[in-house]
Amino acid sequence: MNTQTVRVAAVQEAPVFLDREKTVEKACERIHTAGEAGAKLVVFPEAFVSGYPDWVWVVPNGNGRMLDELYSELLASAVSIPDEATDALCDAAKAAGVTVTIGTHERNVEASGATLYNTLLTIGADGRILGKHRKLMPTGGERLVWGQGDGSTLPVFETPMGRLGGLLCWENYMPLARQAMYAGGTQIYVAPTWDSSEAWLVAMRHIAREGGMFVVNVCQAVRMDDIPDRYEFKGLYSGDQEWINSGNSCIVNPQGEIMAGPLHQEQGMLYADLDLSLIPKAKRMFDVAGHYARPDVFHYEVRRNDD
Numbered sequence: 001m002n003t004q005t006v007r008v009a010a011v012q013e014a015p016v017f018l019d020r021e022k023t024v025e026k027a028c029e030r031i032h033t034a035g036e037a038g039a040k041l042v043v044f045p046e047a048f049v050s051g052y053p054d055w056v057w058v059v060p061n062g063n064g065r066m067l068d069e070l071y072s073e074l075l076a077s078a079v080s081i082p083d084e085a086t087d088a089l090c091d092a093a094k095a096a097g098v099t100v101t102i103g104t105h106e107r108n109v110e111a112s113g114a115t116l117y118n119t120l121l122t123i124g125a126d127g128r129i130l131g132k133h134r135k136l137m138p139t140g141g142e143r144l145v146w147g148q149g150d151g152s153t154l155p156v157f158e159t160p161m162g163r164l165g166g167l168l169c170w171e172n173y174m175p176l177a178r179q180a181m182y183a184g185g186t187q188i189y190v191a192p193t194w195d196s197s198e199a200w201l202v203a204m205r206h207i208a209r210e211g212g213m214f215v216v217n218v219c220q221a222v223r224m225d226d227i228p229d230r231y232e233f234k235g236l237y238s239g240d241q242e243w244i245n246s247g248n249s250c251i252v253n254p255q256g257e258i259m260a261g262p263l264h265q266e267q268g269m270l271y272a273d274l275d276l277s278l279i280p281k282a283k284r285m286f287d288v289a290g291h292y293a294r295p296d297v298f299h300y301e302v303r304r305n306d307d
Contacts, residue, residue: 004277006161008041008188009034010218010270012249012263014226015051020077023050024085027102028092030269035096037271040125040161042093044102045220045249046169046192047118049085050077052220054194054244055233056141066232071145078105078116081132086121094127099159101166103192106134108147118146120168120192122157131155135168136177151303156184162276166190166216172207180302182211182289187279191217196248201262209256212282214274221247221267254282 011030016022027044034042046052053074059066079085081104093100099122106119118135134149154177156165165186171177172191181189189211191204196219208215222244227234237244243265250261251272260272286292293300 004162004275006041006188006274006276007037007039008043008214008216008251008272008274009037009039010216010249010251010261011042011044011048012219012221012247012270013045013048013267014220014222015048017051017227017231018073018077020050020079020085023048023077024088028088031089031092031096031098031100034269034271035098039098039271041099041101041164041188041216042096043190043216043218044100044192045218046103046120046194047105048102048192048220049079049104052194052222052245053142053145054222055231056145058236059233061141061144067144070231070233074105074145075107075114075116078107079121080107080109081119081121082129086123086129089121090123090127090129093123093125097125099123099125099130099161099164101164101190101192103168106132115147116145117149118142118168119149119153120166120190122155122164124157124159130157130159133166133168136171137174139170150305152305154180154302154304156181156186162187164188164190166192169193169195172203176300178207178211179289179300183300185289186211187213187276188274189213189215191215193217193219194245195219196246201248201250201258204250204252205256205258208252208254209282210288212254212279212287214254214279215252217252217261218249219247220245221249221263221265254278
């Protein structure tokens with residue numbers, strides 16, 4: 001039996017906070033490093049370009065002055081798809097010969113240009129943008145920063161290494177969003193996130209087992225020192241706090257077993273070699289979008305437009 005093995009890299013790093021150019025430069029360097037190490041897929045965290053807006057959890061909503069200033073900077077550090085920033089990422093992917101998924105803040109250039117989406121951008125190894133996914137449902141305070149995506153950006157991509165799909169952060173708790181990925185035949189499932197909890201790691205193992213696929217879970221690992229002192233909201237954290245987010249990125253096989261990680265309170269890269277022949281073996285007993293789907297009992301449909 002032929003075995004197809006794919007090396008993947010999970011980049012658990014902090015961006016250069018609210019600095020698009022320097023963050024993209026850092027991402028390009030990591031893409032090059034992963035390509036040199038033989039990776040065919042490089043996965044970056046949620047909102048990597050250019051920083052997760054963690055202030056939504058610490059700044060009171062009544063503090064409009066601070067929130068307005070932060071949103072203005074966040075908008076200025078966002079990307080349009082395509083633009084010079086995404087062009088640089090595409091060039092890096094092509095030079096390294098790797099597929100890249102990276103979390104971005106994306107402007108709504110199709111309309112006002114002033115609303116942001118939490119977007120997962122996918123770039124092929126040939127340097128072309130394969131597509132994007134806008135997060136369907138921002139969570140809690142995130143709703144004050146990001147708009148809601150729609151079903152038109154729920155793609156699964158056919159790539160030389162297999163079918164690639166994924167969801168952002170707590171979208172992964174949405175059973176029907178996951179089913180869209182399963183029904184698309186996803187073999188490698190990326191889960192860029194801000195959640196580094198133990199409960200999240202349990203969910204990643206469950207999703208890998210449920211979908212009979214590999215899961216690449218990638219989180220930012222951010223120290224207090226990664227946030228410049230000029231930002232007022234930094235003073236709202238505990239004075240002795242070293243880590244804003246501890247990371248806990250990991251890579252999981254179709255049996256729900258952790259292959260690499262979790263990488264805790266450390267910035268770096270995880271690698272794993274994925275044996276895709278394990279996927280049909282995992283689905284012999286349970287295929288959630290196949291013989292276990294029971295379409296005679298359940299009706300499932302994804303609205304692929306926003307009409």
